[in-house]
Amino acid sequence: MSLRELSLPPNAPTARGLLAMNIIRLRRAKGWSQEDLAFAAGLHRTFVAHVERQVRNISIDNIERLAGALQVPVHVLLLSA
Template structure:
C-alpha cells in the first residue's frame, strides 16, 4: 500500500508530464519555487493542504485527484 506522500508525488509527476511541463513550469503556474516542487516529487518534503491546493489548481484538477491510487 502506497502512502499519501507517495501517491501525491506520483500523481503530480504524471499530471505534470502529461502537460509537457517541467518542474519549473509547474512551480510558476502554482506560485511556488521550483525546488519545492522537486522536493515534493521526490517525497523529501511534507506539504501543506494550501500548497496541495495550489498544485491542483495549476494542474487543473480537483485536490482529491492528487491522492488517488
C-alpha cells in the same frame, strides 16, 4: 501499532507517495517541467522537486495550489492508480 499499519496493506503507497506520483504524471501529461509547474502554482521549483521526491511535507494550501495549476480537483492528487 500505527494507524497506517492498521488500515493499509504493507505494500500500499503512502499519501506522500501517491501525491508525488500523481503530480509527476499530471505534470508530464501537460509537457511541463518542474519549473513550469512551480511558476503556475506560485511555488519555487526546488519545492516542487522536493514534493516529487517525497522529501518534503506539504501543506493543504500548497496541495490546493498544485491542483489548481494542474487543473484537477484536490482529491485527484491522492487517488491510487
